[in-house]
Amino acid sequence: MQDTDGAVSQRKPWRAASIALLVVALYVVVVTIYGLGDRARALDTREPSASGALVYLDFVGVDGANFSIDARVTVYPGQDLVDDDGYLKDDLVVDVSPLAAGDRLEYVAGTTPGAGPVTLYADGDITRWPFDVHDAADVAVRVTSESVRGSIPIATDVAVTDSLSGWNVRADDPDRLSPQSFGVTANRTAGSVIFALALCVVLLVLPVCALFVTVQTVRERKKFQPPMVTWFAVMLFAVLPLRNLFPGSPPIGSWVDYTVVLWVVAGLVTAMGMYVLAWWRQAP
Structure with a gap:
């Protein structure tokens, strides 16, 4: 009997060490994925042609609820379009379409x-x-x-960049035409998706823990503890703050609400109801 107890006690440090190593490994994986997703981009050293213009289209935000992508437009005119001091010789108009809001830049x-x-x-x-x-x-x-001569199209090179965190932005290579036409696609990075799924797992753990405690109490393996009712209430009210941490703030009614949040709330409420039932059965 003593040998068995000794073997069990020897295994406990190994279990603790294994759990600690697993946590460290998960931490390293998450940080590595985040670092790879936000790695530094190569420096763009392009220059506008003498009679043309270089336009940087830098994407800075995605608003899925309003079907829009925000961008910052920066124009670099060629030498023939500016004077010796670097000022424009004529008015310059930059028209970007399709616009969801705003107007052309003048x-x-x-x-x-x-x-x-x-x-x-x-x-x-x-x-x-x-x-x-x-x-x-x-x-x-x-x-x-x-100018007084009218509107003259300027040969334009377009450079697409993004200053978004948590998003991948890809753009088709625009043809050297006037106007240039290309497509832009934005999707979330692997790090952002993993973070979102990790929060979903955290939410799912709440009802699992609550139901485990409740079942043990209902089966009278554990005694009823009145302060535990407060614990259930705290977990129930923690659901909404955790949901608000979701990157991108998905609107109410997204698939995550039907597949995760709804069932988390239902599980917590069920656990609380069963715990009250255990109180009723064990009450003197």
């Missing part, structure tokens, strides 16, 4: 072009979070020079 002669915001229309279904994909099709960037 730069007055005698000034230097700056960055301006645009909001593009993007088709997608945010209720499929975190596997939602948003597409902006037929994005066109057109630059024209406005």
Whole structure:
């Protein structure tokens, strides 16, 4: 008997060490995936042609609820379009479409072009979070020079970049035409998806723990503890804050509500009801 107890006691440190190693391994995997998803991008050193313009379309936000993608437009005119001091010789107009909000960007002669915001229309279904994909099709960037001679199209190179965290943005190579037309696709990074699924697992653990405690109490393997009712209530009210941590804030009614959140709440309420039943059965 003593040998058996000794063997069990020897296995306990190994179990603790194994659990600790598993936690460390999971931590390393999560951090590695996050690091790979947000690795540094190569520096873009392109320059505009002498008589053309270089337009940077930097995506800064995805709003699936409003079917839009936010971007910041930065224009670099060629040498023939500016004077010796770097100011525009004529008015410059940048027209980006299809716009969901905002208007074209206009730069007055005698000034230097700056960055301006645009909001593009993007088709997608945010209720499929975190596997939602948003597409902006037929994005066109057109630059024209406005002068007394009229509107003159400017040959334009478009560079697509993204400053989004947690998103992958891919753009088709635009043809060197005026206007240029290409498609943009945005989907969540692997790190963002794993984080979302991890939060779902955390939510699912709550009713599992609550039901385990309740079943043991109902079967009278454990005594009823009145303070445990507060524990059930705390877990029930923790569901909404945890759901609000979901990256991208999926709207109410997304698939995650029907497949995870609803059943988590139902499990917690069931556990609380069964625990009250255990109190009734064990009450003097």
